[in-house]
Amino acid sequence: MNLIRGPFHATNHVDDPREASSPAMFYPGLRGLGLFTTSLPDPENSTAMDLAILATVPAGLAPALIPLYKLVHGIILKKRHYNITPTTTKIVLTVGAVIGIQWVWAWVKPFAIDLLTTSVRIPTQHRFALNVQEWLAVHAGGSAGRHVKLSANTTLVDSRRGRYAQPSNATVSSTRHTAAESGWFWLGVHPIHFEYTQKPKTRQRRGRFSDYGDLEEDYDYGGHRQAPGSSESSIRISCFRFSLGALEAFEAEVTAFANRDTGCTNIWTLYGDGSYDDPYAQSPTPWKVVRKPSRPLSTIDLDAKVKHDLVHDVSQFLAPDREKWYASRGIPYRRGILLHGNPGTGKSSTAISLAGEFKCDLYVINLSNCKGSLEYLFSYPKRGDIVLLEDIDSAGINRENMKGEKKASQNPDEMLRYGRTNQPITLSTLLNAIDSATGMNGVILMMTTNNPESLDKALIRPGRIDMQVHFGLVDYAVAESIFLRMYQDDDVDVKDNVELNGKETKRIYTMAKMFADKIPDRKLTPAEIQGFLTRNHNPEVALERAEEWVAEMLEAKEAERNIIGEGASKPVGKQDENSGLSSNFGDINGLDESDASLMSAPTPPMTVNGADPLQMVMPGNGPEGDIEAMGETVSFSE
Numbered sequence: 001m002n003l004i005r006g007p008f009h010a011t012n013h014v015d016d017p018r019e020a021s022s023p024a025m026f027y028p029g030l031r032g033l034g035l036f037t038t039s040l041p042d043p044e045n046s047t048a049m050d051l052a053i054l055a056t057v058p059a060g061l062a063p064a065l066i067p068l069y070k071l072v073h074g075i076i077l078k079k080r081h082y083n084i085t086p087t088t089t090k091i092v093l094t095v096g097a098v099i100g101i102q103w104v105w106a107w108v109k110p111f112a113i114d115l116l117t118t119s120v121r122i123p124t125q126h127r128f129a130l131n132v133q134e135w136l137a138v139h140a141g142g143s144a145g146r147h148v149k150l151s152a153n154t155t156l157v158d159s160r161r162g163r164y165a166q167p168s169n170a171t172v173s174s175t176r177h178t179a180a181e182s183g184w185f186w187l188g189v190h191p192i193h194f195e196y197t198q199k200p201k202t203r204q205r206r207g208r209f210s211d212y213g214d215l216e217e218d219y220d221y222g223g224h225r226q227a228p229g230s231s232e233s234s235i236r237i238s239c240f241r242f243s244l245g246a247l248e249a250f251e252a253e254v255t256a257f258a259n260r261d262t263g264c265t266n267i268w269t270l271y272g273d274g275s276y277d278d279p280y281a282q283s284p285t286p287w288k289v290v291r292k293p294s295r296p297l298s299t300i301d302l303d304a305k306v307k308h309d310l311v312h313d314v315s316q317f318l319a320p321d322r323e324k325w326y327a328s329r330g331i332p333y334r335r336g337i338l339l340h341g342n343p344g345t346g347k348s349s350t351a352i353s354l355a356g357e358f359k360c361d362l363y364v365i366n367l368s369n370c371k372g373s374l375e376y377l378f379s380y381p382k383r384g385d386i387v388l389l390e391d392i393d394s395a396g397i398n399r400e401n402m403k404g405e406k407k408a409s410q411n412p413d414e415m416l417r418y419g420r421t422n423q424p425i426t427l428s429t430l431l432n433a434i435d436s437a438t439g440m441n442g443v444i445l446m447m448t449t450n451n452p453e454s455l456d457k458a459l460i461r462p463g464r465i466d467m468q469v470h471f472g473l474v475d476y477a478v479a480e481s482i483f484l485r486m487y488q489d490d491d492v493d494v495k496d497n498v499e500l501n502g503k504e505t506k507r508i509y510t511m512a513k514m515f516a517d518k519i520p521d522r523k524l525t526p527a528e529i530q531g532f533l534t535r536n537h538n539p540e541v542a543l544e545r546a547e548e549w550v551a552e553m554l555e556a557k558e559a560e561r562n563i564i565g566e567g568a569s570k571p572v573g574k575q576d577e578n579s580g581l582s583s584n585f586g587d588i589n590g591l592d593e594s595d596a597s598l599m600s601a602p603t604p605p606m607t608v609n610g611a612d613p614l615q616m617v618m619p620g621n622g623p624e625g626d627i628e629a630m631g632e633t634v635s636f637s638e
């Protein structure tokens with residue numbers, strides 16, 4: 001007898017309806033647990049009505065766990081003549097089993113992982129962590145990869161400009177990861193697991209407690225302010241114990257990826273002023289990176305011998321066996337190069353170009369705008385990188401300024417501990433940082449200045465500065481070279497192929513000579529000439545206007561005016577006596593009177609005092625109005 005119909009019973013050949021409706025039939029082992037029975041009527045002595053009632057009063061798990069189950073069961077039974085108890089019980093048991101397994105796994109997992117895997121933890125402040133992030137973003141695919149991309153603490157190329165965009169790099173992000181991300185990827189035949197961890201930690205924060213997740217303010221347990229995220233976040237890379245070599249392979253893979261020839265130079269700049277007070281300093285590291293297409297050395301117009309000596313010096317220092325040579329003679333393995341000359345003579349451009357040529361990363365610090373701990377900042381560049389200290393004279397770093405030092409080094413413990421201070425850089429902190437045993441090994445330290453005579457002797461003594469390079473004003477050869485660079489087709493090597501490249505090249509080459517003839521010897525800077533040529537797309541027009549422009553420039557320089565042409569009436573030289581521009585320039589070593597007067601001269605693309613030249617917008621220099629013309633300003637994508 002089978003009173004209960006439905007799909008379940010169609011395949012169920014049992015006579016006892018209690019059995020038919022009982023999940024114990026499918027889970028025989030559970031029979032003894034009493035889960036499926038209540039006080040059932042004896043089928044032998046029951047009427048059909050009794051049995052129907054039996055079916056409407058389900059027993060066991062489902063009714064116990066699911067609210068209103070009996071009601072639903074009764075309705076379905078009445079309307080559809082279908083007993084949902086066995087099916088529901090099966091579902092409940094299956095879900096229960098899954099939850100149970102998950103629960104057990106959560107307990108067992110750490111032990112299993114410890115037993116079966118091995119892992120490395122990379123703090124996110126570590127530079128290698130950025131390489132790992134970038135590698136994961138490109139290779140670890142899927143959503144994990146996308147998350148990593150968002151979390152990468154890197155600012156890459158500007159995706160708005162086609163010219164700068166690189167296929168895998170057209171992503172910009174300076175956002176930080178706020179939650180743990182994890183995933184798997186394959187390295188060859190090895191499965192590898194990565195995980196971002198941000199140790200949740202309750203901290204004291206302005207008298208109350210907050211989660212680490214709130215990054216606005218970070219304090220350690222003692223209530224000291226801390227560099228946000230400084231010690232908490234890391235990336236963990238794990239692999240199975242039996243494939244230990246996978247971690248080494250991963251490291252090699254990431255390193256090779258980071259060192260790949262992208263045709264770009266990594267330029268690192270500070271978040272804000274690098275101090276912990278800076279609102280931008282909400283990053284595990286004080287550095288952010290921009291990837292820029294490398295600038296060929298051939299685009300730097302410099303006296304041929306000076307250029308050759310500089311390149312030779314850098315290449316010698318970076319030669320593979322050089323570190324051993326320094327070590328065996330007890331000399332610290334670092335190189336200091338002072339680049340000095342008028343604003344707009346190519347000091348910064350040369351450093352950028354050298355970094356590209358030798359595939360170094362370039363770290364740029366503008367000392368007048370830096371309040372970070374230099375020792376900490378210098379610990380970041382690795383062997384073979386270049387550190388560029390911009391406008392070292394304008395930072396006021398000299399002995400007279402020593403009074404401020406006490407204040408600056410007041411709390412050295414804090415400086416080292418958190419890597420950031422909120423004090424300006426002083427001479428002694430700079431010297432200590434350069435000489436520090438922990439940083440700068442194998443690093444080339446370049447300093448730029450418009451006013452080398454104002455520098456403290458301790459700063460430029462041999463050992464700290466090993467080479468001095470003067471960037472002079474434009475002579476005939478440089479004027480000719482700038483003209484050719486501006487108007488020559490990109491793929492034509494002019495000077496070497498005058499004959500081969502035919503008429504057009506010859507024409508430009510001839511015009512370059514004519515242009516150079518019109519440029520007075522050592523009166524103008526390369527930046528000024530470049531600015532003029534950029535405004536005149538047609539070489540003939542440039543040639544035609546050159547004389548007039550030169551006359552205007554010289555006249556403005558003579559009158560110490562910043563504005564040339566229309567609207568030029570107000571001499572500013574005297575007013576600017578304290579501006580740091582004109583006053584600094586009078587005593588430049590090796591420059592004559594007329595050179596000194598250039599300091600307040602009209603230099604359209606002149607560096608704004610104190611501004612980061614990498615981020616500087618140069619007005620009116622080309623078809624796109626600003627930065628494009630000089631090709632120097634780094635743009636950040638939003």
Ligand SMILES: Nc1ncnc2c1ncn2[C@@H]1O[C@H](COP(=O)(O)OP(=O)(O)OP(=O)(O)O)[C@@H](O)[C@H]1O
Pocket residue numbers: 299300301302341342343344345346347348349350448449450471525526527528530605606607613629630631632
């Ligand atoms: N010698 C040069 N060769 C090629 N380009 C140059 C040269 N000098 C200046 N320029 C151009 O002029 C602009 C400014 O140059 P750069 O910033 O390198 O000068 P700088 O000497 O570092 O100036 P500052 O002292 O003001 O920082 C850049 O666009 C650069 O391309």
